Amino acid sequence: MARTRNGKRLKPDAGAGGADRISALPDELLHHMLSFLPARDAVRSCVLSSRWRDVWRSSPVVRITRSSDRWRSPQHLNKFVNGLLLLRRPVLLREFELETFRYIPRSIVRGVAAGGKFNDSEEPLRYVELWMAYAINFHVEVLRVWVRSLTRPLKLVQMPLASQHLTTLELECVVLCRRALDFSRCPVLEDLKMRSCRFTAVSKLSSPSVKRLCITNCQFDYQFRTCISAPGLVLLQLRSTSGWTPVLESMPLLVTASVALDIFCSDNSRHDDCGDCHSGACLNCYGVRDGSDKSVLLRGLSNATHLALEAELGVRVFKLDMTWCPTFSKLKTLVLDGWDLDSDFHTALLRFLEHAPILEKLTLELREERFMSIEEICSPVEQLV
Incomplete structure (x- = not known):
């Protein structure tokens, strides 16, 4: 029982009783409660009672x-x-x-x-x-x-x-x-x-x-493309990276993928030291060393059901990938954001529509300063009729 300076005993208050009731809880529950605390606070819990003195040591x-x-x-x-x-x-x-x-x-x-x-x-x-x-x-x-x-x-x-x-x-x-x-x-x-x-x-x-891979604001190598091999992926998020955009290997279980490339990646035309031959045939402008299928991203994303592709001005890897565009046999929803609204965009959109047989929803997120009329967007589609 606590005492004052005059030696008088103090009656236990409700707080002390509450601490005693908490101390009576099973060890497993006490550990669960401490698991939500930062380590410093968990260690300080030892002052609550003698029962709590060593609880933090077993968390x-x-x-x-x-x-x-x-x-x-x-x-x-x-x-x-x-x-x-x-x-x-x-x-x-x-x-x-x-x-x-x-x-x-x-x-x-x-x-x-x-x-x-x-x-x-x-x-x-x-x-x-x-x-x-x-x-x-x-x-x-x-x-x-x-x-x-x-x-x-x-x-x-x-x-x-x-x-x-x-x-x-x-x-x-x-x-x-x-x-x-x-x-x-x-x-x-x-x-x-x-x-x-x-x-x-x-x-x-x-x-x-x-199964779930998220890479955000990371820097890849500037000399070559890193290869991502994750055949069990269900979800992929690749956003705002610098260096060469990585090559994606086959992901047969992929359901949802979101790829956003900005002006800091080496696939931006302003970062091209050797010039862009516009054909994707050389290492300097495309970065793929060998293989007849030179797709960087789209081959690995071809099994996705939901796909979002975002690119800032000048990022050309998506358009180059379209030269070897695979079939998106499972694709149901597609979001294209930030692409250059030029003839290359028309070609890319047309290829997507040709290679996505069960596509149900197409979303074009266009900035106001680069807005296109509905007639301009639909004109490539009419070529399929």
Whole structure:
């Protein structure tokens, strides 16, 4: 029973009773409750009662999130996480989320004192690979790593990942080199998301098990096209990438695909160093080294049921693909957005209509400044009659 300075006993309040009732819950339910909390808050739960003292040590979920808001410096964060993982019991992990300390070079943020929240040292990334290895070693099923940096991404060179238990992988601001995108040793991986990542000297991204693949704001190689081999894909999102647009291999199970290319990709005419021969016959203007079928995207997308293709001005890979346009035997809905409204667009639209026998819905999302009349849009269709 708690006492005041005068030695008088205090009666337990309703809050204390509530804590006692919570402490009486089964361990499994307590772990489930803690799984929603950031790791720092989960550890602080030990002050609630003696029953809670060690509950956090057996939680199957570890979330190191909002790190820059909770810690004075990356050194303090590193000390906490290392201590957390050292004291944690050898319990298998279900989820591991890691958000690194946010840091920006002092040359960008002026007036920030040395050792402040914004710094350009290596400290925020010092132990990240080690923590990832810890999670993999404890059979983590869901792994999310978000690097909060403008200029210094995390370099993962010692991969590929190897896990018999990993089902979901999410990476942000990570550099993946050479074999780092070979996920053949992750046989149950189904969800793969990469944002603001860079692929260096990566010739192939491969996974026989991935069903949902999302690549956003990533940088592919500028010397050659990366090949994406994922025969089990059901959903594909490829948006706002730089470098050469990747080559898509056959995806027989694909249902929904969305591809959006902007002016930063190497397929933009303004990024063509050697000139555009307009035939797609040379490596410099098309980037496909061999094979009679030189399709970059459309061959891999040909089994989709729902397809959205968006391209900024000057992006020509879709139009070149039309030269070897495959048959979209399952395609029911098609969205074309942002294409140049010229004779090439008419030709592309005509080819789509010719090669999509069961197409039910066609949507043309045209910007106002490049608006076409309904007569101009329908004129190619009349040629089919």
